[in-house]
Amino acid sequence: MPAGRPAPVALTCGDPSGIGPEIAVTARAALGADLSFVWIGDPRHLPEGAPWAEVATPDGAHDVPAGVLPVLRHDFPAPACPGAPDPANAAGIVAVIARAVDLVQSGAAGAVCTAPINKLGLKKGAGFAFPGHTEFLAHLAGVRRVVMMLACPELRVVPATIHIPLAEVPQALTPDLLEDTLRITHAALIRDFGIAAPRIAVTGLNPHAGEGGAMGHEEAALIAPVLDRLRAEGMNLRGPLPADTMFHAGARATYDAAVAMYHDQALIPIKTIDFSGGVNLTLGLPFIRTSPDHGTAYDIAGRGLADASSLIAALDMAHRMAAARGD
Amino acid sequence: MNTKAPQAALERPVLALVPGDPTGIGPELVARVLADGRMQEVARLLLIGDQRVVEMGMRQAGVSLHLALIDTPDEAVFDTGTVPMIDLGNLDPATFAIGRPDPDVGRKVGDTLAAAVRLAQAGGVRGVTFAPLHKKAMFDGGWRFPDEHQLFAHLIGHNGLFREMNVLEGQWMSRVTSHVSLREALDLVTEDNICNSLRLTDRVLRAAGIEAPRIAVAALNPHGGEGGLFGREEIEIIAPAIARMQAEGIDCRGPYPSDTVYIKAFKGEFDSVVAMYHDQGQIATKLHGFNKGVTVTAGLPIVFTTPAHGTAYDIVGQGIADTGAMESAIRLAARLATRQNQTIEETA
Numbered sequence: 001m002p003a004g005r006p007a008p009v010a011l012t013c014g015d016p017s018g019i020g021p022e023i024a025v026t027a028r029a030a031l032g033a034d035l036s037f038v039w040i041g042d043p044r045h046l047p048e049g050a051p052w053a054e055v056a057t058p059d060g061a062h063d064v065p066a067g068v069l070p071v072l073r074h075d076f077p078a079p080a081c082p083g084a085p086d087p088a089n090a091a092g093i094v095a096v097i098a099r100a101v102d103l104v105q106s107g108a109a110g111a112v113c114t115a116p117i118n119k120l121g122l123k124k125g126a127g128f129a130f131p132g133h134t135e136f137l138a139h140l141a142g143v144r145r146v147v148m149m150l151a152c153p154e155l156r157v158v159p160a161t162i163h164i165p166l167a168e169v170p171q172a173l174t175p176d177l178l179e180d181t182l183r184i185t186h187a188a189l190i191r192d193f194g195i196a197a198p199r200i201a202v203t204g205l206n207p208h209a210g211e212g213g214a215m216g217h218e219e220a221a222l223i224a225p226v227l228d229r230l231r232a233e234g235m236n237l238r239g240p241l242p243a244d245t246m247f248h249a250g251a252r253a254t255y256d257a258a259v260a261m262y263h264d265q266a267l268i269p270i271k272t273i274d275f276s277g278g279v280n281l282t283l284g285l286p287f288i289r290t291s292p293d294h295g296t297a298y299d300i301a302g303r304g305l306a307d308a309s310s311l312i313a314a315l316d317m318a319h320r321m322a323a324a325r326g327d
Numbered sequence: 328m329n330t331k332a333p334q335a336a337l338e339r340p341v342l343a344l345v346p347g348d349p350t351g352i353g354p355e356l357v358a359r360v361l362a363d364g365r366m367q368e369v370a371r372l373l374l375i376g377d378q379r380v381v382e383m384g385m386r387q388a389g390v391s392l393h394l395a396l397i398d399t400p401d402e403a404v405f406d407t408g409t410v411p412m413i414d415l416g417n418l419d420p421a422t423f424a425i426g427r428p429d430p431d432v433g434r435k436v437g438d439t440l441a442a443a444v445r446l447a448q449a450g451g452v453r454g455v456t457f458a459p460l461h462k463k464a465m466f467d468g469g470w471r472f473p474d475e476h477q478l479f480a481h482l483i484g485h486n487g488l489f490r491e492m493n494v495l496e497g498q499w500m501s502r503v504t505s506h507v508s509l510r511e512a513l514d515l516v517t518e519d520n521i522c523n524s525l526r527l528t529d530r531v532l533r534a535a536g537i538e539a540p541r542i543a544v545a546a547l548n549p550h551g552g553e554g555g556l557f558g559r560e561e562i563e564i565i566a567p568a569i570a571r572m573q574a575e576g577i578d579c580r581g582p583y584p585s586d587t588v589y590i591k592a593f594k595g596e597f598d599s600v601v602a603m604y605h606d607q608g609q610i611a612t613k614l615h616g617f618n619k620g621v622t623v624t625a626g627l628p629i630v631f632t633t634p635a636h637g638t639a640y641d642i643v644g645q646g647i648a649d650t651g652a653m654e655s656a657i658r659l660a661a662r663l664a665t666r667q668n669q670t671i672e673e674t675a
Contacts, residue, residue, distance in 0.1 A: 162549070163549055163556075163557050164557060165557050165560075166549075166558060167513050167560075168558075169509070170510055206508045206509050207604075208506070211473075214466075214473060214506075215508050216508030216509060243606045243609075243610055244605070244606055244613050245613065247610060247614055248613065263549035264607060267549070267585075268585060268610045268611050269610055269614060271586045272589060272590065275590060
């Protein structure tokens with residue numbers, strides 16, 4: 001890329017009958033021209049009267065005035081009816097994600113930011129066989145293991161297990177999974193966040209991190225040995241720590257990221273700290289991927305009520321991570 | 328205040344005040360609270376412990392108290408400028424160091440709590456408020472209970488239901504399972520256990536003066552199970568329990584995904600959240616400053632309250648410890664003991 005013109009972030013349209021199109025317009029207005037991104041989708045799906053301009057490549061977004069949404073056109077077979085997903089558009093939604101990945105892998109885009117999709121709708125309409133964006137992106141990139149991180153200005157947190165029943169968590173937590181999660185998190189903190197010597201705090205699985213075996217054995221049998229092994233390689237890891245005393249401001253100041261053992265152990269603190277501004281990141285892909293931490297919000301789509309703050313945070317984070325990686 | 332005292336004395340319950348683990352900030356908290364005298368308005372406080380520990384607390388806090396040593400609660404005289412105390416003479420500050428846990432001290436702290444429980448059982452006090460304990464020191468000292476609530480139930484010989492509750496600014500947080508491994512907690516999330524927790528929560532909130540308690544019930548699985556995709560406990564266990572309790576007239580709702588249910592409660596939509604397991608409730612409430620709140624042992628025939636914070640070894644002995652949660656614990660014990668007393672009289 002020529003100096004001074006970083007590759008823009010590629011933002012997918014997501015489900016066009018959800019709030020994706022309208023929050024893209026709001027985000028462009030809020031972010032001005034400094035943070036360059038290009039929206040990939042069908043301009044017919046944008047709110048009526050929203051200012052947009054077609055570009056031929058992501059780089060063209062740099063020449064579009066502030067307040068006008070740069071659009072990389074991707075035509076869909078059907079218009080979008082807010083709140084009522086049309087199966088005819090399912091294949092287009094999937095194709096836009098694949099196109100964004102192509103752009104970032106070729107270097108034309110600096111990062112991918114994805115707007116929300118409805119997994120069930122894509123399964124019905126396009127035979128989409130993945131549980132979500134994350135797995136589809138891993139498939140497109142050809143990687144075996146990826147990690148979900150949730151980030152807001154006050155906290156970065158990674159759940160080692162994600163969308164499984166809590167009863168399956170103890171079995172799902174294996175030394176391999178934990179080690180991969182820690183390695184991927186550690187590498188991303190260095191490469192994407194510019195932290196030279198990352199400090200990672202790791203929760204226990206049980207109350208009080210097992211309290212020396214009185215309330216569970218996974219800490220001693222599983223978590224501590226993995227941490228010891230990685231510490232021997234020079235990683236700065238603390239834990240396993242009691243999860244309930246790990247997330248207040250004083251504790252957060254002592255680490256760059258927290259790794260939790262299950263979904264709600266990570267989601268409860270971040271939603272309590274920052275309900276709307278949280279950003280969802282996928283680590284372990286060969287490219288940067290962020291997304292807002294909410295769904296399609298069919299119930300309010302098209303009514304001008306959607307809050308774009310999480311998307312704005314996601315675009316901003318993608319932009320800053322791309323810059324860190326470029327340095 | 329003196330003019331009000333005689334009449335108010337009739338309503339103000341006698342509470343045992345225990346200095347907690349003396350290696351921590353308990354003694355200075357107790358000394359300062361008694362010296363300030365504000366708690367006279369809500370309770371008549373009777374100290375139980377070692378006189379020398381209280382004197383150490385006075386030195387730490389830079390206050391002085393006149394202690395009137397007595398043998399039994401009926402010798403206690405209140406509102407005279409002196410503080411009645413039952414001196415157990417069991418904990419000499421010369422024998423331990425402050426600022427670190429000591430199993431020998433933990434054992435004697437347990438002995439002191441046991442003595443307070445006996446006072447309450449004999450009718451001498453209506454409730455017990457204690458300064459922070461060190462759970463591990465007590466455990467290592469021979470009181471082999473995961474928490475003090477189970478110790479109290481044991482001392483009383485209580486076989487029925489009881490739960491720890493955490494209280495701050497009108498929010499009463501409880502949970503179906505507590506100090507057990509996550510695997511065990513999963514086995515204990517049963518319809519009956521949830522129903523019992525909801526009944527107890529409703530009863531305690533009513534006892535605390537909340538006329539129509541609104542209780543939220545947390546889900547167990549991510550996204551509340553997402554319609555069965557990430558677990559079926561919400562459908563098969565939690566929702567049926569909620570329906571049963573609603574039929575009994577309890578205003579309980581849910582199950583709500585646990586990453587947002589506390590946010591709803593803190594906004595005022597509910598008076599209480601019943602969590603399924605320890606960290607679910609504790610992560611959100613501690614982030615919300617619940618260490619400034621009060622921990623209550625709910626369901627026992629004796630009222631027990633304590634500040635939710637710990638022994639604060641980092642500031643012990645400096646006289647700077649904040650007494651806010653300790654005072655809240657006394658106020659709450661007084662409120663619960665008064666109403667419990669009224670309830671007993673009404674039903675008698």
